[in-house]
Structure formats: structure tokens, C-alpha cells
Amino acid sequence: MHEVSLCHQLAGAVTRATVGRHVETVHVTVGELRQVVPEALEHAWTFVVRGTALDGARLALHQVPAVVACDDCGHDARLGRQLGFDCTACGSARTHLTSGEEFVLTAVDVHDPPDAPEQHAPQQPAPEQEGTLDGALSPP
Amino acid sequence: MGRFHRHDDGHEDSTAHSHSHEHEHEHEHEHEHEHEHPALDAHLGDHSGYQTGRERIEILEDIYAENDRLAAANRAALDAAGVHAVNLMSSPGSGKTTLLARTLAALAGTVRVGVIEGDIETPLDAERLGGLGAQISLLNTGDGFGGECHLDAPMIAKALRGLDLGSLDLIIVENVGNLVCPAEFDVGEHRKAMVYAITEGEDKPLKYPVMFRSVSVVVVNKTDLAPYLDFDMDLFRRNLTAVNPQAEVVEVSARTGAGVDAWLAWLSGGLTTT
Numbered sequence: 001m002h003e004v005s006l007c008h009q010l011a012g013a014v015t016r017a018t019v020g021r022h023v024e025t026v027h028v029t030v031g032e033l034r035q036v037v038p039e040a041l042e043h044a045w046t047f048v049v050r051g052t053a054l055d056g057a058r059l060a061l062h063q064v065p066a067v068v069a070c071d072d073c074g075h076d077a078r079l080g081r082q083l084g085f086d087c088t089a090c091g092s093a094r095t096h097l098t099s100g101e102e103f104v105l106t107a108v109d110v111h112d113p114p115d116a117p118e119q120h121a122p123q124q125p126a127p128e129q130e131g132t133l134d135g136a137l138s139p140p
Numbered sequence: 141m142g143r144f145h146r147h148d149d150g151h152e153d154s155t156a157h158s159h160s161h162e163h164e165h166e167h168e169h170e171h172e173h174e175h176e177h178p179a180l181d182a183h184l185g186d187h188s189g190y191q192t193g194r195e196r197i198e199i200l201e202d203i204y205a206e207n208d209r210l211a212a213a214n215r216a217a218l219d220a221a222g223v224h225a226v227n228l229m230s231s232p233g234s235g236k237t238t239l240l241a242r243t244l245a246a247l248a249g250t251v252r253v254g255v256i257e258g259d260i261e262t263p264l265d266a267e268r269l270g271g272l273g274a275q276i277s278l279l280n281t282g283d284g285f286g287g288e289c290h291l292d293a294p295m296i297a298k299a300l301r302g303l304d305l306g307s308l309d310l311i312i313v314e315n316v317g318n319l320v321c322p323a324e325f326d327v328g329e330h331r332k333a334m335v336y337a338i339t340e341g342e343d344k345p346l347k348y349p350v351m352f353r354s355v356s357v358v359v360v361n362k363t364d365l366a367p368y369l370d371f372d373m374d375l376f377r378r379n380l381t382a383v384n385p386q387a388e389v390v391e392v393s394a395r396t397g398a399g400v401d402a403w404l405a406w407l408s409g410g411l412t413t414t
Contacts, residue, residue: 111193
């Protein structure tokens, strides 16, 4: 139900990351427990970006299942409807979610406008990029 | 909230981790993070249809990060003023405002309470709470057609400016009546609570697990109606335990006042003694 405000946030993040580039596709990873309705999000996206630089950009949703890991026996299980969060293998209530709560802008596919000069972001050596990405993925 | 991969590395800029590169490097990323983002890697592997001048910019920005940063700022402001905040959520018609009115009446003179009233189109709710000794900050979330489905951290930041924090002990945020969206947004509260009425059916925790998991107490309201309903309290408690084993349950009737003392005790449990 808050898909419109999420799309505003998303459009802001995409715009900041892609100034001056033509955006084709916006990739968003959405966890199952985020309670986002994909059709509603896609619909909201089309009218949130209408008339902006992102008009026409496609939203690509990548849904992630909710997975519960057991603290006692280590069993991983996809969360089922109506089953609750107890471990399906040993019945323990000591479980935690390992995925399903994401709402992350992961990537944007862009191309330069045909009439624009070549304008690529500065190239960095690959190892350094990975270091940066790792830093983003793990809390300090 | 700590629910996401956080970017807490000192960058102020929310796009701190965006970077771009040519496609030949992408495979290295994919293998590196296969365990973290299986769904993401699946789509990164598709390079078909790429043309010269096209590229993928990897970003990894949590869309809730901005809300969470503002929520942390709200919490810091509350902490600095020594105010404890409770985010009170429920479905519409659960009796949240009735419980709140009874709460304010009971605490008047002992605990200095502020209320952030966010329910849709609620001058009515605010009127019901007026004259009970609490400071009330009214957020008009409705714009004529339903309005907002939840309160978020920026709205609470605005509402806090309408309260004199220095003269308060406790703030109760009356969230929008809705079992979906309010569960998604940290507003800077210290604890989350929800009011659930026995007229809603025993299966609600299983239908709205995100909401029921987010709270530390569920106030089970309208117990005075039990003789007229087939409500099965044991079944409800089993369903709640299945999604949130830690949740406390307080059975009350906001109408008669039965059980409200236990709720007041839970509320006061968060207050620093003065």
C-alpha cells in the first residue's frame, strides 16, 4: 500500500546514481516479507517517473523468498504460509530469518543518449571494486 | 533496524556505494556474492541484448535506509530529552483510541504523556483524547481520500517539533489503523506495541506475520465481548507464538477497564525512574 512512496525513494536513488544517462532498467531485489505487491509497485513506478528523466525506464523486480534458519539444528527452510517461524525439521522456536526482508536497489542498466559524447564513469581496477562491494555487503 | 545489509561505513551520501564498470568484470562479482544475493546473481548473468554504450551500474542501496537514518535521529532526540517512545499499531476499529484515552486518564498526574496522532482523518480521534492532560501532536495524514497508510520517520520528525520534549516522559505514537504498512517503518520508537481485538479472528498473526513479529506486546482488546463470540484465546496465542515467541500478551477491555493495569505496567516498564 506504500508502493508509491517506495517508488519515490527508488526514483531518487536511481536519479542520483545515473545523472545524465538514459536509464533502461532498474533492478530491485524485494524480499517476500516486504509485503510489496509486485503489480502495484510496477504500476506506481510508471506514474511516479512519468514526465521525469526516468520516464520509460523499466522496473525489474527480483523476488527473494523468506528463508528461516534454525539456531538449534541449522536447518534452512523456506517460510510457508500459515506455518509460522518454528523450525520445520526439529520444531525449535529459536530461528532467524536469513532472507526475505530485502528492499534493495541493486543495479541500473543505462546507455548514453545517441547524440551525447562518450561519457563513461571512471574505470577502476577490478580488485578494488570488489573490495568496495564487499564493504557494502558486510556491516563493519 | 538492522534488517538489511547496512551501509554504515561513515558515508553520508546514500549513493556511497554506487559504481560503474564494464561488463567483463561482472562475472567476478557474481561468483563473489552468490551466497548473498542468489536472485540478483541470476539476473546479472543475463548479458543478452547488450549493445555498445550500454552498461550496468551496480548500486546496492537499501531503499529503507533514508527512513532508518531519520528514525535513528528521532530516537537520539528522544533519548537526549529522556523521553521513551512507543509505536502503537493496530487494524482499524481495534479500540486503539479508546485504550489510549483510558491510558491518558490513568497516567494523568503521574506520567507526562505526549501523543502523536497519525490515524487517517483524525480530528475526531484527537478530540476524543483532548482534555486528558496530554500534549497532542496531530499529523493530518489524510488528503481527502484515505490518506497515508502508515507513519514514517520523516512524519514523526515533524510531529516531534510540535511537542515540548523537555516536559514529557512518554510519547505514544498512534499509528494508522493498518496491519501491513506500519510494520515496515521504524519511526524512532523504543518499543512497538499493537492492539488486537478478539473480533478480528484467531488467524490474524498468521495472516500478518510481519506486523505481529515486529511488536513486543500484543494488547488483546474487547475481552468483554468474549461471551458473545466463539473466540478461542488458546488458538490465538498458539498462532501468535508461531510467528513471535517473545511477544507478551495483555488481555484487556478498553471499554470496561479490565486488565488495563497490566498494559499500564508494560508501558511504565520502559520509563526511566525519576
